Amino acid sequence: MATYTSRTVTSTRREWIVPAAQPWGAAWEEIDKAILAAWDAYRTHHRLPLDAAIPGDFARFSASDDEIVISFTVEAAS
Numbered sequence: 001m002a003t004y005t006s007r008t009v010t011s012t013r014r015e016w017i018v019p020a021a022q023p024w025g026a027a028w029e030e031i032d033k034a035i036l037a038a039w040d041a042y043r044t045h046h047r048l049p050l051d052a053a054i055p056g057d058f059a060r061f062s063a064s065d066d067e068i069v070i071s072f073t074v075e076a077a078s
Helices: 028-046
Strands: 009-019 060-063 067-077
Touching: 009 028, 028 067
Parallel strands: none
Antiparallel strands: 009 067, 060 067
């Protein structure tokens, strides 16, 4: 008789992309707007109240030649 179980985990990566065209890069105000939108989505996903603290490592930032991507990943077991 088997003594194990299995599950499928689905990951969803949410991204906010800020243009960062040369020679000037991304404007701080646009990055700030994207961060606020990501915070809002994180709160909504985790059903957190507006005054709840957001973990400092909730998101990741990736930069390329022409954009900055702010992202977080959520997983759901089925």
